[in-house]
Amino acid sequence: MFSSMRMRRFSNRLFIVLATLAFLLALIPLGSILYQTIAEGYTVLNRGFLTEITPPIGGSGGGILNAIEGSVVMVGIASLIGVPIGLFAGAYLSEYPGRIANNLRLVAEVLTGVPSIVTGIVVYVVVVATLHRFSALAGGIALSFMMIPIVAISTHESLKLVPSSIKEGGLALGISRSKTLVYILVSSAKSGIITGIALSVARIMGETAPLLFTALGNQWLMTSIFDPAASMTVLIYEFGTSPYPSAHAFAWGAALILLMLVLGLNVVVRIASRLKPTVPI
Amino acid sequence: MQIQIEKTRARQRARHHDFLHTILIIAAFAVPVIAALSLYALYNGSLDSIQAFGFGFLTGTAWVPNPPNGGPPILGALPAIYGSVVTTLISLIFAVPISLGIALFQSELAPGRLRLPSIFLVELLAAVPSVVYGLWGILFLVPFMSAYIDPGLIGSLSFIPLFEGETNGLGMFTAGVILAIMIIPYGAAVMREVIAAVPRSQREACVALGGTQLETIRMAVIPYASTGIIAAIVLAMGRAIGETMAVTMVIGNVARISPSLFLPSETIPSVIANEFTEVAGNNIYLAALFELGLILFAIAFLMNLIGRVLISKLTFHGGASAHV
Numbered sequence: 083m084f085s086s087m088r089m090r091r092f093s094n095r096l097f098i099v100l101a102t103l104a105f106l107l108a109l110i111p112l113g114s115i116l117y118q119t120i121a122e123g124y125t126v127l128n129r130g131f132l133t134e135i136t137p138p139i140g141g142s143g144g145g146i147l148n149a150i151e152g153s154v155v156m157v158g159i160a161s162l163i164g165v166p167i168g169l170f171a172g173a174y175l176s177e178y179p180g181r182i183a184n185n186l187r188l189v190a191e192v193l194t195g196v197p198s199i200v201t202g203i204v205v206y207v208v209v210v211a212t213l214h215r216f217s218a219l220a221g222g223i224a225l226s227f228m229m230i231p232i233v234a235i236s237t238h239e240s241l242k243l244v245p246s247s248i249k250e251g252g253l254a255l256g257i258s259r260s261k262t263l264v265y266i267l268v269s270s271a272k273s274g275i276i277t278g279i280a281l282s283v284a285r286i287m288g289e290t291a292p293l294l295f296t297a298l299g300n301q302w303l304m305t306s307i308f309d310p311a312a313s314m315t316v317l318i319y320e321f322g323t324s325p326y327p328s329a330h331a332f333a334w335g336a337a338l339i340l341l342m343l344v345l346g347l348n349v350v351v352r353i354a355s356r357l358k359p360t361v362p363i
Numbered sequence: 364m365q366i367q368i369e370k371t372r373a374r375q376r377a378r379h380h381d382f383l384h385t386i387l388i389i390a391a392f393a394v395p396v397i398a399a400l401s402l403y404a405l406y407n408g409s410l411d412s413i414q415a416f417g418f419g420f421l422t423g424t425a426w427v428p429n430p431p432n433g434g435p436p437i438l439g440a441l442p443a444i445y446g447s448v449v450t451t452l453i454s455l456i457f458a459v460p461i462s463l464g465i466a467l468f469q470s471e472l473a474p475g476r477l478r479l480p481s482i483f484l485v486e487l488l489a490a491v492p493s494v495v496y497g498l499w500g501i502l503f504l505v506p507f508m509s510a511y512i513d514p515g516l517i518g519s520l521s522f523i524p525l526f527e528g529e530t531n532g533l534g535m536f537t538a539g540v541i542l543a544i545m546i547i548p549y550g551a552a553v554m555r556e557v558i559a560a561v562p563r564s565q566r567e568a569c570v571a572l573g574g575t576q577l578e579t580i581r582m583a584v585i586p587y588a589s590t591g592i593i594a595a596i597v598l599a600m601g602r603a604i605g606e607t608m609a610v611t612m613v614i615g616n617v618a619r620i621s622p623s624l625f626l627p628s629e630t631i632p633s634v635i636a637n638e639f640t641e642v643a644g645n646n647i648y649l650a651a652l653f654e655l656g657l658i659l660f661a662i663a664f665l666m667n668l669i670g671r672v673l674i675s676k677l678t679f680h681g682g683a684s685a686h687v
Contacts, residue, residue, distance in 0.1 A: 097576070097580075101465075105465045105481060108461065108465055108485055108548070109488075111499075115495065118499055118502075119499070167390045168390075170386055170390030171390045173387050183391075188675070192668050195601045197604070197606070197607060197632055198607065200405070207405075291608055318494045319612070333502075337495050356479075357482070359552070362549055
């Protein structure tokens with residue numbers, strides 16, 4: 083505090099430089115990942131990459147159609163289960179504030195921190211061991227377990243931002259609680275809720291660990307949701323960790339498609355909400 | 364008396380629910396049901412292993428699922444626990460200062476127009492899927508570390524056992540580095556929200572006394588936000604311990620406890636990811652993997668609970684609270 087003015091100014095500048103460097107440092111891996119994925123993945127992209135099924139690891143040609151199919155189907159199943167339940171749970175948290183809601187919110191927050199591989203084991207026991215088969219359904223359920231707390235929290239946060247005077251206005255006009263919730267609260271918080279759902283879809287689309295022992299993988303297209311399912315993420319894992327350079331190129335290609343979908347969704351959603359930061363989940 | 368009646372009426376009104384609100388209640392309880400189901404499934408699945416190994420599971424150093432002499436499996440979790448602890452510590456050494464720097468840059472220093480874009484870019488880093496980090500890790504970072512970083516560390520610091528030996532890039536050090544990259548965005552975001560909740564009056568008081576930006580942050584902001592920053596570190600640690608794919612792809616997957624950070628090793632989630640499909644009817648082996656899952660669940664649950672409770676206790680004067 084009592085050091086000389088010059089010293090104080092110097093340490094202040096040093097601090098500013100270091101904090102700015104910390105930020106710039108974080109951009110290096112982002113840039114490197116984007117560069118590597120585009121430069122390496124670009125080489126395998128051709129029309130067949132999106133329309134043919136995967137070759138055996140180390141084989142040549144082929145595409146990732148079955149992986150795209152599996153990912154889309156499982157994210158679809160997860161959304162069908164996870165969006166309504168998460169949405170309703172989030173609405174509960176805002177409609178019934180109090181001790182129970184606080185504790186439920188805490189449990190939801192803690193669940194978002196539970197490692198996704200654990201969710202995979204749990205769904206293995208509950209679904210795979212019960213049905214005696216790996217399936218797209220099991221993969222979708224595992225992803226929905228991850229989605230529910232995320233959607234619940236983001237919905238709750240969006241609803242909290244609606245001024246209570248608006249809600250009270252509705253109730254004072256004699257509108258029922260349900261109609262107030264749907265037509266006043268949810269419709270005012272719509273953009274935030276949709277942002278939360280879209281980001282949770284992007285999140286689970288990139289999940290691998292919960293699918294390893296639930297959907298397993300499939301070299302072919304599946305014929306029903308009770309079949310084992312391929313996914314872009316598991317494909318990247320299996321091809322990326324194999325010893326064959328041709329498989330590595332293939333994994334980069336799949337990673338490029340996956341990044342385009344996941345980061346694309348993030349960019350669109352965040353720009354639409356004018357870069358407003360989201361709650362860290 | 365009057366107040367009591369009012370309260371009772373308010374409560375009755377709050378309890379009144381129609382069809383939609385009944386659905387809300389049912390949906391809300393899906394959340395604790397998932398938590399309870401997870402605990403039940405993991406515990407139930409672990410029973411065989413708990414019976415066979417008891418507490419020795421946590422201290423056993425051998426991992427022999429199928430002994431060559433046909434005897435019962437010998438399974439100890441210590442190598443995996445050791446790998447998890449070491450990689451998490453390495454990641455925190457890098458991630459804590461960088462996250463704090465980013466959080467301070469974004470909340471205190473960045474000029475108005477750069478603030479939101481800078482937050483957006485770090486959020487994008489958080490959005491990259493774990494398996495893509497893993498792919499980048501094994502095909503780019505591992506060769507990079509083995510060619511440039513590891514030899515330098517071995518050359519200059521090999522008198523410390525941590526940095527001795529040979530390297531091929533796979534191992535705990537690279538895993539720790541990739542973990543750091545992955546938890547930085549999350550740590551920075553939580554720290555930023557906590558710092559943003561520090562009342563303006565704190566900063567103004569220090570600036571009014573002639574403090575520089577650094578002095579304001581050191582004397583007015585950090586002391587106020589310290590509990591929240593600790594919470595952010597605990598939450599980031601919970602993420603690091605549970606991170607699976609990227610670590611599995613770069614750590615080498617060998618059950619070993621060695622001081623050298625450059626030898627192939629393993630972590631709790633990497634063992635589960637790697638071996639779950641290789642169990643093939645070996646029930647005790649399967650139960651041991653479940654028990655690893657149970658340990659992981661317990662650690663992550665506890666870390667997140669501590670972090671979240673610390674943050675929820677942060678309510679500043681004037682009712683401001685952290686938006687986390």
